[in-house]
Amino acid sequence: DQQVKQNSPSLSVQEGRISILNCDYTNSMFDYFLWYKKYPAEGPTFLISISSIKDKNEDGRFTVFLNKSAKHLSLHIVPSQPGDSAVYFCAASPSLTFTGGGNKLTFGTGTQLKVEL
Amino acid sequence: GAVVSQHPSWVICKSGTSVKIECRSLDFQATTMFWYRQFPKQSLMLMATSNEGSKATYEQGVEKDKFLINHASLTLSTLTVTSAHPEDSSFYICSGRDVPNEKLFFGSGTQLSVL
Numbered sequence: 001d002q003q004v005k006q007n008s009p010s011l012s013v014q015e016g017r018i019s020i021l022n023c024d025y026t027n028s029m030f031d032y033f034l035w036y037k038k039y040p041a042e043g044p045t046f047l048i049s050i051s052s053i054k055d056k057n058e059d060g061r062f063t064v065f066l067n068k069s070a071k072h073l074s075l076h077i078v079p080s081q082p083g084d085s086a087v088y089f090c091a092a093s094p095s096l097t098f099t100g101g102g103n104k105l106t107f108g109t110g111t112q113l114k115v116e117l
Numbered sequence: 118g119a120v121v122s123q124h125p126s127w128v129i130c131k132s133g134t135s136v137k138i139e140c141r142s143l144d145f146q147a148t149t150m151f152w153y154r155q156f157p158k159q160s161l162m163l164m165a166t167s168n169e170g171s172k173a174t175y176e177q178g179v180e181k182d183k184f185l186i187n188h189a190s191l192t193l194s195t196l197t198v199t200s201a202h203p204e205d206s207s208f209y210i211c212s213g214r215d216v217p218n219e220k221l222f223f224g225s226g227t228q229l230s231v232l
Contacts, residue, residue, distance in 0.1 A: 004160065036223075043121065043210060043223030044161075089161070105151075105221070107161040 003027045004092050006108035013115050019077040021111050023090030026071065030092035034105070035064060035075050038087045047088075048075070080115045087112050119145045121213050123224025130201055131232055138196045138227045140211035147213030150194035151221070152186060155208040164209075167194055201231045 005024045013019045023033075031052035036044035050057040050064045050073065057064050063076045077084055090108040120143040130136050140150060148169050153161040165181075167173040167188035175181045183205075185197040194213075198205055210226040 002160070009158075041126065041225060043123070043212070043225045045223070046220060104163055104166075105161075106163075107153075109158065109160045 001026075002109075003030075004090055004106050004108040006088075006090055006111050008111050009109070010112040010114070013080045013113065015082060015115055015117050016079045019075075019080045019084065019113055019115065021075040021077075021088050021090075021113065023073045023075075023108055024071060025073075025092050025106075027092070027094075027106070028071070029094045030106070032093045033064070033066060033073050034091045034093070035062075036089040036091060037084075038089060038110070044089055077113075080113075082115050082117060085113055085115045119143075119213075119215050119220075119222040121147070121211060121222045121224040123211055123227060125227060126225060127228040127230075129230045129232065132202055133200055136198045136201055136229060138198075138209055138211075138229075140194050140196075140213065140224045142192045142213040142215075142222070145213070145215045145222070146191035147194070147222075148191060148216055149214040150188055151212045151214070152184075152194075152196050153210045153212070155210065155226075161210065164196075198229065201229070203231045205229065206231045 003026050034049040035047040037047045038044040048059050048062045050066050066073045087110045089110045091105045122141045124139050150167045152164045155161045164179045165173045165175045167186045169188050173186040188194040212221045212223040
């Protein structure tokens with residue numbers, strides 16, 4: 001049962017344009033969401049997160065939007081740069097803090113973003 | 118950011134042998150270490166959670182006698198795949214929790230191939 005879904009395995013975008021990566025979840029207990037970026041031969045690195053009390057969080061070129069009623073979140077990268085080419089994982093947790101039962105991150109399958117010149 | 122060093126990055130072994138994977142937190146104390154497994158085209162799946170000095174907590178369906186986890190110090194956790202079989206071939210990755218800021222830092226992963 002895939003509780004966090006990234007339905008697009010790959011996405012190709014031109015440099016300077018907007019990249020939109022999507023993520024859907026089914027578990028209504030999730031209330032903290034994270035995006036990780038992974039380059040080949042490296043571990044995932046934290047990119048941006050959002051709590052369920054918000055519907056938008058922005059950090060530089062990266063913005064995450066959360067639609068709780070639709071159980072959907074998206075990551076926008078504007079403008080896209082070649083160095084953004086990587087696999088992006090969406091992850092969800094039932095808690096903001098990694099204590100008690102909130103330490104389990106459920107990951108999506110990832111989306112390979114390719115930013116072309 | 119904080120660094121988690123994971124070794125080896127890839128390993129090929131014969132069926133029936135045991136393989137040890139090490140994860141070290143280089144510039145922070147990881148009181149909690151998480152071990153994940155990823156099969157091709159699937160998501161990272163949590164296998165177990167280990168806290169320094171205590172026994173690991175395994176997720177449902179993960180055999181604790183097959184996947185031995187040791188977290189004897191605040192900077193080192195190991196996963197030993199015992200009597201490996203071809204179906205254990207997978208990508209294994211660890212992450213350490215940096216307590217002050219509650220962030221997770223991932224190792225670079227280990228690709229295990231069992232012949």
